[in-house]
Amino acid sequence: MNRTARLYALVEELRAAAPRPVTVPVLAARFEVSTRTVQRDLQALMETGVPVRTASGRGGGWSIDPAMTLPPVRFTADEASALTVALAAADVSAPYAGAARTAAQKIAASMTAPVSAAAQELAARIVALPSPADTTVRAQVERALTTGTVLRLSYVDAGGLESDRVVEPAGLLTADGRWYLIAWCRMRRAGRGFRLDRITGATPTTEQAQPHDLAELLLGSAAAGAVRPAALASLTASPPPRPRPRHG
Structure with a gap:
């Protein structure tokens, strides 16, 4: 078994035993390699972000959080x-x-x-012109969408007017190479689209946002005709939204 195959097999071995830990000697015997090799493999998995962890002492060993990993997928x-x-x-x-x-x-x-x-x-045949990106803002938007929490924004609209908003994120829209956060704006009391590169600040909160239907937020807006990407359509049974954002 080569190392790549063994790394995948190690993950599956830990997933099968979860939440119980497995000791290095047991893993070494299972894969017929040295304990030193298993230690290096487990350290490599940890460094690449796989949620493996170790606990010392009696009853200790290596374990994995099965909720944070996916089983292997076979690609052509x-x-x-x-x-x-x-x-x-x-x-x-x-x-x-x-x-x-x-x-x-x-x-x-x-x-x-x-x-x-x-x-x-x-x-090597694909190139792209880099575009400016505020990774802090983007990370906060991603987190708010994932956790379903309210977000405080500082936003500059198309006319250069800056305002502070408290929003309840509903989804993302991409159009003409731009990305928009679609959210319920508490100040406007309506759905709005906020262009990500015009958000100058994003502060997370712990307040849970009310659920909002993306299509309903954008009814009558300028992006009627937008559809869910084909690659994502099969992941949900709901009909594709028909969004087009209104700025600010």
């Missing part, structure tokens, strides 16, 4: 190459761009040498 060579290139080329200013890059690295690490070389050759 073409699928792996396509995903790697698409994720690696994600605009740095796009939401979840950081997670996209680490996902691309993990997929690339699982490839065989010929497939990896083909993906690298394809990736």
Whole structure:
């Protein structure tokens, strides 16, 4: 078993035993390698962000949080190459761009040498002009959407007027290369679209936001006709929204 296959197998071994910890000697015997090799592999998993942890003392060992990991997914060579290139080329200013890059690295690490070389050759043919991005703002928007919490924004509209808003995030919209946070604006008492590159500050709160339907927030706005990306449509049974944002 090569190292890449063993790393995947280690994760599955820990997932199968969770929440009970497994000792290094047990893992070494299971994979017929030295305890030193297992220690290096577990450390490598930890450094790449896999939620493995160790506890010392009696009853201790290595364990994994199964809620924070996914079981292996088998891609064809073409699928792996396509995903790697698409994720690696994600605009740095796009939401979840950081997670996209680490996902691309993990997929690339699982490839065989010929497939990896083909993906690298394809990736070398794709270039992008970098765009300015406030990663702090983007991270707060991502967090608010993920946790369903209220967000305080400082926003500059198309006319240059700055205002402070308290919003309840509902989703994201992309149009003409721009990203918008779609949210219920408490000041306007209506749904609004906030262009991410015009948000000058974003402060998280612990207040839970009320649930809002993305399509309803944007009824009658300028983006009627927008549809859910085909790759995402199969993930939800709800009908695709018809959004178009109104600024500020």
